[in-house]
Amino acid sequence: MKFASLHRLLVPAVACVVLAACVSSAPPIATPVDATTAAQRMAAVEAAAGPDDKELSVQPLRDPQVDDLRQGAQAQRQSGDLAGAAAHLDQALEIVAEDPAVLQERAEVALLQGQWAIAEQFARKAIDLGSKTGPLCRRHWATIEQARLARGEKENAVSAHAQIEGCTVPGIMRY
Secondary structure (H helix, E strand, O other), X not given: OHHHHHHHHHHHHHHHHHHHHHOOOOOOOOOOOOOOOHHXXXXXXXXXXXXXXXXXOOOOOOOHHHHHHHHHHHHHHHHOOHHHHXXXXXXXXXXXXXXXXXXXXXXHHHHHOOOHHHHHHHHHHHHHHOOOOOHHHHHHHHHHHHHHHHOOOHHHHHXXXXXXXXXXXXXXXXX
């Protein structure tokens, strides 16, 4: 009698274990991996800024020391020394902490370094302090767009992309 009771309990338990082992779970849903490189993101920023000979673009006078640091950063960036470029721009920002062009250049170096959140922070600060029109404005928003895309924030990237168009204001037509 004991064997029959035990048998009635064991058979269903073993069957459950066997069936559970046979049931496969659904594979995890893979999120698409964005294979865009940092250099491709930077190219998109440069393309968004694009030269437009029909718009007004005002350039401020520069501090010679800041210009030297910016040129040094540009040379290091071109040679692939992104950490050196960032250090030069950080020094320039110690002198002119609220210069939108230097902030943008620092954002672009962060973008090239794959530091998406930092790139967006510098570009946001540049927007807050700088002109709301022109090529520099487009670079700010394109940097934010690319940083958001890199982080997988597609909806937020779309809103940043929409801002790029608002940066273009035609110059004065003179006859």
